[in-house]
Amino acid sequence: MSDLSKLKISEARDALRKGDVTSVALTEACLSAIEGANALNAFVHKTPDLALEQASAADTRIAGGAAPDLCGIPLGIKDLFCTKGVPSQAASRILQGFKPEYESTVTGQLFGAGAVMLGKLNMDEFAMGSSNETSTYGNAVNPWRRDNDETALTPGGSSGGSASAVAADLCLGATGTDTGGSIRQPAAFTGITGIKPTYGRCSRWGIVAFASSLDQAGPMTKDVRDAAIMLNTMCGHDPKDSTSADLPVPDFEAMLTGDIRGKKIGIPREYRMDGMPDEIEALWTQGREMLRDAGAEIVDISLPHTKYALPAYYVIAPAEASSNLARYDGVRYGHRATLSHGDGITEMYEKTRAEGFGPEVQRRVMVGTYVLSAGFYDAYYNRARKVRTLIKRDFENVFADGIDAILTPATPSAAFGLGEMSHADPVQMYLNDVFTVTVNLAGLPGVSVPAGLDRQGLPLGLQLIGRPWEEGDLLNTAYALEQAAGFVAKPGKWW
Ligand code: GLN
Numbered sequence: 001m002s003d004l005s006k007l008k009i010s011e012a013r014d015a016l017r018k019g020d021v022t023s024v025a026l027t028e029a030c031l032s033a034i035e036g037a038n039a040l041n042a043f044v045h046k047t048p049d050l051a052l053e054q055a056s057a058a059d060t061r062i063a064g065g066a067a068p069d070l071c072g073i074p075l076g077i078k079d080l081f082c083t084k085g086v087p088s089q090a091a092s093r094i095l096q097g098f099k100p101e102y103e104s105t106v107t108g109q110l111f112g113a114g115a116v117m118l119g120k121l122n123m124d125e126f127a128m129g130s131s132n133e134t135s136t137y138g139n140a141v142n143p144w145r146r147d148n149d150e151t152a153l154t155p156g157g158s159s160g161g162s163a164s165a166v167a168a169d170l171c172l173g174a175t176g177t178d179t180g181g182s183i184r185q186p187a188a189f190t191g192i193t194g195i196k197p198t199y200g201r202c203s204r205w206g207i208v209a210f211a212s213s214l215d216q217a218g219p220m221t222k223d224v225r226d227a228a229i230m231l232n233t234m235c236g237h238d239p240k241d242s243t244s245a246d247l248p249v250p251d252f253e254a255m256l257t258g259d260i261r262g263k264k265i266g267i268p269r270e271y272r273m274d275g276m277p278d279e280i281e282a283l284w285t286q287g288r289e290m291l292r293d294a295g296a297e298i299v300d301i302s303l304p305h306t307k308y309a310l311p312a313y314y315v316i317a318p319a320e321a322s323s324n325l326a327r328y329d330g331v332r333y334g335h336r337a338t339l340s341h342g343d344g345i346t347e348m349y350e351k352t353r354a355e356g357f358g359p360e361v362q363r364r365v366m367v368g369t370y371v372l373s374a375g376f377y378d379a380y381y382n383r384a385r386k387v388r389t390l391i392k393r394d395f396e397n398v399f400a401d402g403i404d405a406i407l408t409p410a411t412p413s414a415a416f417g418l419g420e421m422s423h424a425d426p427v428q429m430y431l432n433d434v435f436t437v438t439v440n441l442a443g444l445p446g447v448s449v450p451a452g453l454d455r456q457g458l459p460l461g462l463q464l465i466g467r468p469w470e471e472g473d474l475l476n477t478a479y480a481l482e483q484a485a486g487f488v489a490k491p492g493k494w495w
Contacts, residue, residue, distance in 0.1 A: 004029035006169045009073050009226040010253075016062050016072045023062070023072030026172070027055035027116050030074040033170045034118060039495040042155075042165040044079060044137045045087045046119040054116040061114055069229050069253075071114030076165045076174040079120040080127055081107050081217075082206040086117075090208040091135040092125045094356025095334040104206025105238045106175065106217045113233045118171050122161025125358050126325065127182055127210045130432035131421065132160025134360040142190055142415050143168035143491040146456040150494075153415040153458070156186030156432075162220045163190040167491060173221040173230050177207060179214045180313055181436025184448035187220055188410035188461025191450040191489060193227050193482070194220040195475065198468045199443035200245035201231075203238030211320035212243075214313075214440040224449065224479045228252035231471065247469060255472035260480045261295030266403040270306035271435060273412060279454045280409045287407055287451055287462045290484035291477070301403060303394040306438060308387045313437040314430055315371050315384035321361075322368025328356060363426065392442040399467050405477045408435050410448040410461035435463060445471045447478045451485040459489065 004026050007015070015021040031048050051074065058072035082088045082100035089095040103111070111117065122140040124132055131154040132139045142155040143164055155164040159176035163186035166174050176183040178196035187194030195218045202217040209215060219230035232253065237246040267288060272281070292298050330336035330352030337351035357365065371380035398406070412434055421429050439446035445468070448461040462481065466474030 005033040007172060008222045009172050009229050012073055012172055013069050023055040023058040023116060024052065026072065027051050027074045030118050030171050037168055037170055037495050040141045040143060040164050040168055041138055042122055042140045042161040042170060043076065043119040044122045044161065047086055047117055051116050051118050054111065058114045058116060068113040070110060070233050072116065073172050074116040074118050075110065076118050076121045076162060076171040077107055078159055078162050078175050078177060079123050080177050080208045081175060082208065083107055083117065083120065087120065090126050091123045091137055092356065092361065093136045093335055094328045098334045102206060105203035105240060106207065106234050109233055109236065121165055121174060124158035124160065125361050126208065127158040127177055127179055128360050128364055129157040130185060130429050132157040133418065133422070134358055136358065139418055140164045141418070143495065144190060144415060144458055145494065146458060151417045154189065154418050156189035156415065158182040159186045159220060163187055163192060166192045166220050166222060173219055173226055175217060176220045177215060177217050178440065179210050179317060180440050181433040183218045183220060184436050184446055184463055185411050185432055187448040188459070189415040191459030191487065192220060192222060193224050193447065193449055194218060195227050195231060195447040195471065196439065196445065197231060197235060197471050198445045200243050201235045201471065203241040203244045205238055205240040209324040211317040212324060213320060214317060224475055224482045225253060225256060228256060228475050250472045252472045252475055255476050256479045257476060258480050258483055260291065260477050263296040263404045263477060264299050264402050265291050265296045266299050266301035266398050266406040268301050268303045268306065268406060268408060270303050271408045273434065276412055280412065280460065283452050283460050283462065284409050287481060290481055291407065294480045294484055299403060301398045303398065305387065305390045305394050309391055309438040309441055310430060310434055312384040312387040312391070313433065313441060315380050316388065318364040318368035319372050319381050322365045322372065325365055328353065388441045391438055395442045395444060404467065405474060406465040408463045408465065410435060410463040414454045414458040414460055439465050444468055445474050447474055449478045449481050450487040451481065452487065453489055
């Protein structure tokens with residue numbers, strides 16, 4: 001049955017428990033879908049032998065009864081997660097050949113629950129980008145195309161491989177990470193669901209660091225229920241990450257009642273941008289009406305410092321990246337440049353880093369080093385940190401006024417053509433994150449839900465932003481929105 005890879009996690013879980021399907025059969029269906037989808041360039045390291053081994057162990061466990069929800073579920077893993085003995089390169093040449101001796105906490109929890117790893121997924125190099133075009137493996141491709149137009153489109157970034165793989169039914173769900181929007185923007189571009197949990201919900205241990213005060217892992221799935229199921233297993237306290245929260249993890253799936261009567265949903269006026277396509281504006285209005293019809297109260301709110309979020313992010317994220325990426329020096333991991341006679345250690349560092357890092361990563365390292373330098377630290381880095389506090393306070397104020405969740409567009413456009421932005425100013429690409437970075441700066445949970453198609457037949461997403469640690473409530477609001485939007489479209493298969 002080749003359609004098995006099209007199942008949602010919840011459907012596969014129920015079928016596995018009833019004995020209607022085996023994990024080996026599910027895994028084989030996904031492996032064959034992956035083999036037929038090389039044109040999408042979503043999987044960059046395939047692990048079929050490991051997958052089948054894990055699947056058969058899962059079948060034994062399920063037969064023994066009382067298996068966890070994810071037992072036997074085939075997943076794709078973003079290349080940013082360290083997976084023991086399996087290439088983990090963060091889509092960078094500098095990590096070529098690196099096979100970690102350890103497993104990240106998040107993937108360890110997934111595999112401990114019996115999930116099956118199909119392989120590693122494409123992404124932007126070190127998660128820096130919004131189109132998957134900075135990857136050393138070449139870009140992943142969006143399975144969606146515009147009506148009557150064969151232009152290859154970006155799946156978004158940085159978790160572009162994860163988005164493409166889930167949207168094209170190559171796996172049942174995937175892990176992503178989100179530093180400024182990298183789960184939510186690709187989810188919106190490919191018609192799937194993605195949640196970035198509250199900062200500290202998922203352990204960052206064993207995930208290649210980009211900007212440590214912003215990075216969070218999260219699930220990318222075919223619907224909100226699947227996101228709830230996967231998130232439950234991914235999060236939880238980890239003593240190996242000092243920023244991981246020691247808080248109980250509620251049963252997120254059990255909180256999906258769809259009842260949002262009396263909830264107050266804020267509509268921030270600052271998210272109405274000049275030049276925003278009218279279709280995004282219209283979708284946002286529809287989202288508001290759907291939530292109102294479901295019994296929520298819609299309230300206009302103001303988040304006055306929103307306009308400073310993107311500049312603050314593009315100071316803070318490169319600053320942290322420049323420090324985190326200092327460890328790639330040609331000595332400890334991956335690639336080392338071939339040296340010429342007479343080269344010393346300085347030349348070795350310089351040549352290795354010049355060869356190993358792509359242009360976007362080099363740009364971030366240079367910007368980050370500049371904003372942290374003695375002469376400019378106060379003018380840029382310290383000022384950005386203060387702006388960050390003001391942005392966080394904007395959210396605290398509206399939550400203190402009783403707002404339960406905030407509705408915004410997920411992205412300022414639908415998926416764009418690959419290569420379309422390659423000659424543009426890098427700031428044009430950074431504008432993709434305008435609706436998502438505020439959430440990382442404030443450490444809040446945010447979810448992107450597919451809510452409609454544009455005139456050219458491409459998916460568009462809406463974002464809901466929640467109170468800290470209230471992912472269950474946020475997912476329930478997302479569930480109500482999903483029910484009302486009734487988004488069921490799938491990309492036509494051309495690959
Ligand atoms: N697109 C943003 C950037 O390039 C966000 C990336 C991310 O969330 N990892 O930094």
